[in-house]
Amino acid sequence: MTSSRSALEAAGKRFRTRSISRRVQQINISAIKEMPLLASRLEGCVSLGQGIPSFPTPPHIVDAVCRALRDRPESGKYTLGPGTARLREAIAASLWREKGVRADPQRELCVTVGAMEALSAAVLTVVDRGDEVLLPSPNYASHIEQVLLAEGVPLFVPLKAGDWQLDVEAMARAVTPRTGAVILCNPHNPTGANFREADLRALAALAVERDLIVIADETYDFLTFDGESHFSLASLPELQDRIIATYSFSKKYAMTGWRVGYVHACEGLLDQMMKVHDAVAICAPTVSQIAALAALEGPQDCVTEIRAALERRRDLICSGLETMRDHFSFVRPRGAYYLLARSRHPGAGSMDLALRLLNEARVITIPGAAFGPGGEHHVRLSFGGFEEEIQEALDRMKAWLDRQPPS
Ligand SMILES: Cc1ncc(COP(=O)(O)O)c(C=O)c1O
Structure with missing residues (x-):
């Protein structure tokens, strides 16, 4: 995986010629989007990565657009x-x-x-x-x-x-x-x-x-x-x-x-x-x-339902992480649908940790370093996905942690 990341970086660098503005040279595609890209080259990953909620757009919204496209x-x-x-x-x-x-x-x-x-x-x-x-x-x-x-x-x-x-x-x-x-x-x-x-x-x-x-x-x-x-x-x-x-x-x-x-x-x-x-x-x-x-x-119950479902998923991810307390500490989220888990093994950087979780456990997370200096030694876990996927990711993380030699 380190090699696919280097390939990605190298591809970017190849084109960093004089014709690319300094303004653009000094910015990066956020790791939030980069991790799923790396994962797309592996089989069978589950995602706690990008913040895409599982819910489909409510039907009354889709219907309004279909009608408008047909009639107006x-x-x-x-x-x-x-x-x-x-x-x-x-x-x-x-x-x-x-x-x-x-x-x-x-x-x-x-x-x-x-x-x-x-x-x-x-x-x-x-x-x-x-x-x-x-x-x-x-x-x-x-x-x-x-x-x-x-x-x-x-x-x-x-x-x-x-x-x-x-x-x-x-x-x-x-x-x-x-x-x-x-x-x-x-x-x-x-x-x-x-x-x-x-x-x-x-x-x-x-x-x-x-x-x-x-x-x-x-x-x-x-x-x-x-x-x-x-x-x-x-x-x-x-x-x-x-x-x-x-x-x-x-x-x-x-x-x-x-x-x-x-x-x-x-x-x-x-x-x-x-x-x-x-x-x-x-x-x-x-x-x-x-x-x-x-x-x-339109009716606002869809918002209430999304909020309730995400609160259940917040509870699910927190109870899963509780079983990994020897490896991660975290603050229970009070809003949005992200959790930042701090590794209790600070030797490895957050990128290493996220890449190992991806390669060895097939779980997509986002390295905390992507969120600025305060994010180092953390991985961000999104709980926007389906409960089954969250549960599967938690099981894989736990199994992977249990396989690690004691430090
Ligand atoms: C904090 C924050 N701001 C802005 C956005 C982008 O929102 P939009 O999809 O409306 O562009 C996101 C998307 O994840 C976000 O998390």
Whole structure:
């Protein structure tokens, strides 16, 4: 396996000629996508890797798209850059209903190609070469690459190791005059943390005091467990003119492949972001906007069911890992569908561990190093897959660990 990885790296390097921009040379395809690629060359792997939930897109969403494609010729054409007026109105209504957030559908919302495009456009809009961007560590790998793509400098501040909560005092100490923004995803990928309201309020105060833009990645805002609520930075009036909040239909409505999300920001910020959106996407796919509208206007039990199923899977993976306590420690996830397991054998790096789990146990995991320095010595386990697959992966991990010679 080490050899297939080297082959992959070598293939990348072969083309690193003068014609490739420095900007692109210094970023990487995240290991989240690389591990399944390596696994595709092996037989019979089971996955705790990429965060693709097992659920199919709910039938009422699919039906709405089929009907529109059949009956409405405009379904195959570009929409306005920010998205259809009807979808933006439905988004504004749902933000108000679910979070008490007011968004002007004409001036403050843009439908995007997933949260990913919204995040990239946000970072490209507010980060200049050399600007520092505060990131908790470990952190969602793509935020790091987005900052590098904008030629910014990631400023990693470790999360608290015991519970993966924010260390806002450390964040405050890290800020310098070059720090322009902070990116925060809550609930958190890869740790499964649901950040505390008091810390989020303290972070908001820091942003105001130090004049930082807050990029709030709300991809998992619907997904907390044990009846815990989610506190949204987007609900804080003091952040109104300095927050860019990005949202996704991918996980909430089982629509990862539709590539649709949206961004909410004040007019002054959104106007600037629209230039990036126009340059890279023109508009989000029209069929996916139709699907997103059906998702927002349709019954919401699908969201409740997804949440309940993922909570059961969280319990399953935690009880499986309990039996491996000699080898891994972990914090029980309170949101999103990821768990970061820390190896109690810190000699080996996280890449080695993930590659051995792949080669020798045929279990796909993501090496923690992909999530920044704070992720080293961990592997990220996703519990978005079917329960049978999670159980099979746990059994294989346990059997593999039992085969290891005592250290
Ligand atoms: C934290 C986080 N942000 C953004 C995304 C991308 O979301 P989308 O599919 O809407 O582009 C993901 C996908 O896994 C994610 O985990």
